[in-house]
Amino acid sequence: MAVSFFGDGAVNQGAFHESANLASIWKLPVIYVCENNQYAESLPVKNAFAVEDISRRAEGYGMPGVRVNGRDVRAVHEAAGTLIARARRGEGPAFLVADTYRHEGHYYGDPRKYQTKDEIEGWKTRFDPLVDTRAWMTETKLATVAELDAVDAEVIEEAKRAVAWAEAGPPASPISLPGDVYASY
Ligand SMILES: Cc1ncc(C[n+]2csc(CCOP(=O)(O)OP(=O)(O)O)c2C)c(N)n1
Ligand SMILES: [Mg+2]
The missing domain is CATH 1.10.1220 (Arc Repressor Mutant)
Known part of the structure; x- marks a missing residue:
């Protein structure tokens, strides 16, 4: 098995699409894991995707796309387990999108002007x-x-x-x- 972790920003790079397509054609045992922390550097997900649910991108590559609460360890474990078992049976790759939030800056000293106080505080009360x-x-x-x-x-x-x-x-x-x-x- 190969498990590849990347951010929401990386999903909009050509390399992701080319890799996902080939992995699906060759039925490779790969799990693509997108940690969607709602921002690519300072770019909000809602301004970067034409679909609300990033996992829907998987449809275009003929692989399962699963969206999960990325802050719930058990939910992630269960979703990943199902996709890994499938890949081990030779049924090909899958795309797992774990929804989460960025609680610190993109880099040390990031002024985080792209996030509102309400949004930051709101996420703190979730998982x-x-x-x-x-x-x-x-x-x-x-x-x-x-x-x-x-x-x-x-x-x-x-x-x-x-x-x-x-x-x-x-x-x-x-x-x-x-x-x-x-x-x-
Ligand atoms: C190939 C490439 N293109 C562009 C960049 C510039 N860059 C650095 S981080 C970033 C955004 C990444 O977004 P995401 O994957 O969501 O990671 P996060 O900002 O949440 O850590 C970009 C475009 C880069 N490092 N490499
Ligand atoms: Mg991100």
Whole structure:
């Protein structure tokens, strides 16, 4: 299986359409996952798409298009599971659109003039995947608060170790930059 993640902005690039078409013709086991955070840099989705539901784009490539609440971990898991099983049966690729929202700027220091305060505050009251999943796991006794706190602490330590390791290493050579961009480089 190959799973490709990209934003709503990337869906309007030619590369997406060419890839989706070929993957469908060749029945490749690919899941295209669009994280629709409502903006491509500062361009609102409503100004960039002629369809309200981005997952409808899949129709043109003869593959299933599924729209899901991207802030509901269980809904995403279920939708992805169905599409992955289908692809593993050799039935070809699928397009999964996970609706979400951009809670931080596109870049550090982004003044975010393209979002209104009301919109930002409104989205804060909807699902929060981290908070909601945590609550669901503890309420259904899948994990205890202490176990989840331990996972959080472990991840923070791992990230700190990775940063320290990177900072202690030599600067990367510019010639190595395309190393993970081209398969045969
Ligand atoms: C091939 C290419 N074209 C244009 C850009 C300039 N660019 C950088 S981010 C961006 C918008 C991306 O939108 P989206 O995929 O929704 O990501 P988000 O802004 O939500 O992180 C564009 C057009 C780029 N980096 N690469
Ligand atoms: Mg986006």
